[in-house]
Amino acid sequence: MSFGFWVEDNTVLASISGEVDMNIAGNWREALERQLDRCVARNLTFDFSRVTFIDSSGLGVVLGRYKRVISRGGRVRIIGANPQVYRILQMSGFANLMEIERLGDADLADLAGFAGGRYDE
Amino acid sequence: MMSEARAEMISTDMTSTDMIRAAEMTDSEMADNAENAENAGNAMITGALLNEAVLEFAARGENVALARAVVTSLVANCREPAWDMTVSTLEEIKVAVSEAVSNAIIHGYKGAAENQDENSGGNAVNAVNAVNMGNVVNTVNTVNTVKMRFRQYKFAFEIEVADEGVGIADVARAMEPDFSTGVEHLGLGFAFMQSFMDEVRVESAPGRGTVVLLRKRLAEPLRKA
Numbered sequence: 159m160s161f162g163f164w165v166e167d168n169t170v171l172a173s174i175s176g177e178v179d180m181n182i183a184g185n186w187r188e189a190l191e192r193q194l195d196r197c198v199a200r201n202l203t204f205d206f207s208r209v210t211f212i213d214s215s216g217l218g219v220v221l222g223r224y225k226r227v228i229s230r231g232g233r234v235r236i237i238g239a240n241p242q243v244y245r246i247l248q249m250s251g252f253a254n255l256m257e258i259e260r261l262g263d264a265d266l267a268d269l270a271g272f273a274g275g276r277y278d279e
Numbered sequence: 280m281m282s283e284a285r286a287e288m289i290s291t292d293m294t295s296t297d298m299i300r301a302a303e304m305t306d307s308e309m310a311d312n313a314e315n316a317e318n319a320g321n322a323m324i325t326g327a328l329l330n331e332a333v334l335e336f337a338a339r340g341e342n343v344a345l346a347r348a349v350v351t352s353l354v355a356n357c358r359e360p361a362w363d364m365t366v367s368t369l370e371e372i373k374v375a376v377s378e379a380v381s382n383a384i385i386h387g388y389k390g391a392a393e394n395q396d397e398n399s400g401g402n403a404v405n406a407v408n409a410v411n412m413g414n415v416v417n418t419v420n421t422v423n424t425v426k427m428r429f430r431q432y433k434f435a436f437e438i439e440v441a442d443e444g445v446g447i448a449d450v451a452r453a454m455e456p457d458f459s460t461g462v463e464h465l466g467l468g469f470a471f472m473q474s475f476m477d478e479v480r481v482e483s484a485p486g487r488g489t490v491v492l493l494r495k496r497l498a499e500p501l502r503k504a
Contacts, residue, residue: 177344177347179340179343179344179377179381180340180343180381180384180385181340181341181343181344182340184340211347211370211373211374211377213374213377213378213381213468213471214378214381214466214467214468214471215377215381215385217467241367242366242367242370245367246374246471249471249474250467
């Protein structure tokens with residue numbers, strides 16, 4: 159479970175891996191705030207391609223940053239959401255707020271093989 | 280553990296006596312009852328109790344993942360052949376468990392295990408993060424703990440998440456999607472639990488702790504021909 163940031167042009171790319179729950183939410187929120195404080199980039203993109211799980215604690219961090227970025231005229235995107243993460247994002251109404259890009263098919267095949275299961279979506 | 284004073288919010292009108300009775304019924308009784316219950320619009324029939332496990336752990340953020348992992352393992356490895364547990368279903372159960380346990384820590388105990396840890400210094404981590412599987416003993420009763428009980432029935436399984444925290448004054452209101460007492464907590468916890476499980480019950484009262492019961496139906500009881 160780790161997170162990091164990459165700033166390119168006008169966008170902060172915030173990547174996080176593993177299970178995004180209340181255990182990581184506090185530290186991640188603080189790091190995101192610090193990152194947004196100290197750079198002039200207006201847009202924020204969350205890279206979720208290595209996120210295996212997210213619950214309402216993780217979504218709360220995303221929503222809080224969404225409000226901040228939007229209030230300054232920026233744009234928020236989520237990329238690389240796996241099917242379960244994508245479903246949670248849809249159910250919680252995030253798909254209406256921001257652009258969400260799903261994990262590619264090739265990545266999904268790898269994931270399904272790794273998990274030893276099947277996706278019934 | 281429950282008293283009459285506890286506020287109770289149940290999404291069905293099945294009583295705990297009904298549940299015990301359902302667990303003791305034979306298959307043919309079950310079939311009769313399932314039909315009657317369905318006609319009356321009642322809760323699911325669970326069938327006989329097949330497996331049970333108890334996990335008690337300190338109310339700390341890192342143990343939420345432990346709770347998810349334990350439930351995932353129990354659900355994925357149960358031997359009932361009628362079960363066809365997909366990755367999606369498992370993921371849904373994980374979210375529901377995560378929300379219930381997070382609520383216990385964040386709202387029930389106001390993150391109190393963390394506070395205790397900070398006050399007593401870093402060396403206390405091992406002592407504070409005691410985890411107990413199986414019999415519930417007194418090894419961790421000096422810190423706030425969450426007790427999770429998993430029960431596998433013939434036709435359903437249930438996960439009970441109990442804390443001894445501050446409790447909830449108005450359970451019905453707490454279960455509304457936009458209700459939240461914490462900063463940046465979406466209030467989506469109960470909404471996810473209700474979306475992903477077939478039955479959600481919450482019993483709580485101020486100062487008396489909270490018990491959340493999550494149930495998932497696995498297969499329908501056999502019907503009479």
